Amino acid sequence: MIEIDEEIPVPALPGRVWEVVSDPGEVVSCISGAELGQSHEDGSFDGTLVVKFGAVRVRFGARVSLDLDEPEREGCLSAKGRDGQGATRFSAHATFRVREDAGGAWVHVTGEVTLAGKLASLIEAGAGAVVSRMTRDFADELVRRCAGTAEVVQPRRSSGWTRLRAWWLRIVHKRQIDPSEVRSGQAQ
Numbered sequence: 001m002i003e004i005d006e007e008i009p010v011p012a013l014p015g016r017v018w019e020v021v022s023d024p025g026e027v028v029s030c031i032s033g034a035e036l037g038q039s040h041e042d043g044s045f046d047g048t049l050v051v052k053f054g055a056v057r058v059r060f061g062a063r064v065s066l067d068l069d070e071p072e073r074e075g076c077l078s079a080k081g082r083d084g085q086g087a088t089r090f091s092a093h094a095t096f097r098v099r100e101d102a103g104g105a106w107v108h109v110t111g112e113v114t115l116a117g118k119l120a121s122l123i124e125a126g127a128g129a130v131v132s133r134m135t136r137d138f139a140d141e142l143v144r145r146c147a148g149t150a151e152v153v154q155p156r157r158s159s160g161w162t163r164l165r166a167w168w169l170r171i172v173h174k175r176q177i178d179p180s181e182v183r184s185g186q187a188q
Contacts, residue, residue, distance in 0.1 A: 024047075033051065051134075
C-alpha cells in the first residue's frame with residue numbers, strides 16, 4: 001500500500017485555490033501524463049495517468065469519482081483501475097481540503113493506493129520518489145495556475161518554502177511576454 005500525506009502551500013486566495021482543486025480538468029492539467037476521458041451519467045469519469053518508475057513507464061486507466069463539499073472546501077476522490085496491460089490493478093482513495101492561512105492557502109491531501117498484480121512490488125518500491133516528484137510538479141503548477149487569474153496574497157510568514165514560492169511567482173510573471181510584442185519585434 002502507498003500512503004500519501006502532503007501539505008502544499010499556495011500563495012493565493014483560498015477561494016481561487018478551491019476553484020482549481022475542485023475542477024477535475026484543472027487538476028489533470030496540473031499533473032504531467034494525466035488525461036481526462038469520458039464522463040458517465042453517475043458523475044464519474046474515466047482518466048489515465050502515465051507514471052515513470054525509473055526506466056519503466058506504466059499507463060494506468062481508471063474510473064474516477066469525486067465528491068465535493070464546497071462550503072467546507074473539502075473533497076474525496078476514489079479511483080479503481082488497472083495498468084494498460086492488465087497486469088496490475090489498483091484502488092485509490094484520497095481526501096483533500098483547502099484551508100486559509102495568513103500567507104494564502106494550504107492544500108492538505110491524504111490518501112492511500114492499494115495495488116495487486118505483477119507490477120505491484122515494482123511500483124511500491126519506487127512509490128516514495130514518484131509521489132515526491134509528482135507532488136512537487138503538481139504544487140508548482142497549482143501555484144502557477146492560482147496566481148495566473150487571481151491576486152496573489154503576499155505571504156506573512158518567513159519560511160523558506162513560502163519565500164521560494166514567492167520568488168518563483170515573480171520569475172514566472174517576469175518571463176511572460178505579450179505575443180503582440182513578439183510579432184512587432186519589441187520582445188527581448
